[in-house]
Amino acid sequence: MFKHLTKIVSAALIAGSFMAGSSQATDLQDILSEGKVRIGVPVDVAPFGSNDANNNPVGLDVDMATNIAEALGVELELQQITGANRIPYLLTGKLDIVISVMGATPQRALQIAFSSPYSGISGGVFGPKDIPVSSADDLTDQTIAVARGTTQDLLLSKLAPDANIQRYDDDATAAAAFTSGQAELFATADIVAKVMMTQDPSLELYPKFIMMFNPTHIGVRHDSPQLLQWLNTYVFVGMLDGSLAALTEKWLGSELPDLPSL
Amino acid sequence: MIREFSLNDLVFMLEALRWTVGLAIIATIGGGALGIIVAVLRVVAFKPANWLAIGYINLVQGTPLLGQLFVFFFGLPLFGIQVDAWVAASLSLSIYASAFFGEIWRGSLQSVSQRQWEAGAALGLNYWQRLTHVVLPQALRISIAPTVGFLVQLVKNTSLAALIGFIELTRASQIITAATFAPLPVYTTAAALYFIICFSLSQFSQRLERRFHVTR
Structure with a gap:
């Protein structure tokens, strides 16, 4: 709305x-x-x-x-x-x-x-190693958290229209959905995933695929x-x-x- | 770039709380004054005044507050009227509140039984005396609970002013969350602060009700 x-x-x-x-x-x-x-x-x-x-x-x-x-x-x-x-x-x-x-x-x-x-910014989809996704075509029923209306959201919606995308108000809330287990994957800027991983080494935010440089x-x-x-x-x-x-x-x-x- | 949620952030949120409380107070005063006019226009025995009030209430209650804020802040400048964020927020929140206050108070006035008016007339009181000594005191008691109930809503609705640049409590929380990536502690703190305000209001309402013996 x-x-x-x-x-x-x-x-x-x-x-x-x-x-x-x-x-x-x-x-x-x-x-x-x-x-x-x-x-x-x-x-x-x-x-x-x-x-x-x-x-x-x-x-x-x-x-x-x-x-x-x-x-x-x-x-x-x-x-x-x-x-x-x-x-x-x-x-x-x-x-x-x-x-x-x-x-x-x-x-x-x-x-x-x-x-x-x-x-x-270069946006991508990030998540644990054991999820077998390496391109947008591999997405099946995994839930992906993303900040609403961002470049990542627009791109992901275009690349994988049938994917299970959960949209949140901002990057931080989408990140919280990922860390709390509400979403299996997290679409964001690569710098965000990188910094989150260095701050909390237990997080598994490995690049699944990079969408493009925007x-x-x-x-x-x-x-x-x-x-x-x-x-x-x-x-x-x-x-x-x-x-x-x-x-x-x-x-x-x-x-x-x-x-x-x- | 991601930092911890710190004491400084709490101070930032408390500072932002000023706008939340300030906007709510302005809306209560402005909306209260306008609301009395709306309630009076709504009940006087003059049909066009009733229609005007009904139209106003429907227009204000039927459009989102967000849209009203947008119109005042971004719409008026298109016609060469520059409004700053304070004026736009005060105007739209007051107008919004007045429509609800008007209806609440009309309902309170009309819920005082017609027989009270008749009884007053039987005692030889004139219209003004019946209104101020018989009907208004009863209507006032009835109106306390719904008025405060709406005030609680109003406090929470001030968060929409973030759209026109106010950094009030919700927007401050959003900004801190974006820097700390810790929505849970930030929004829990915000919720606690809202609760303190709204709970105090409810308590105040209950004390008023007891003092005025609403249930008598």
């Missing part, structure tokens, strides 16, 4: 924003003259954004936001957002930029514009083309000088593959 509501409201918002015109457009010049950029980041998607022990947001997306504000030479106004409200926040002009583990899809691109990819993009409104162009330049330079690769290495512990530009 929640997902549907988000869709309906997003559709209403788009319709509304056409009616209202672009009265609240904040493009690059407005950000520079105001000296402030408002960026939305997640705080519930480790390692892209989560609260540290002192409850300050940290993560790959948070670092991206900090670096972008610094490169723009303006003050950063960080806003925590959820998967459900990130696009409404952007469309209603409450934010200039959203950096929130967003994968680009043609449907989403109808609503907002995506920059070139700055990082990515690039993540920065989102802006369609009415800020200058900002989009600036972000693309920022990502392009970051790819060349290796700073984006270093960021991926730091937070995901893996190499950043060559990503095509958008």
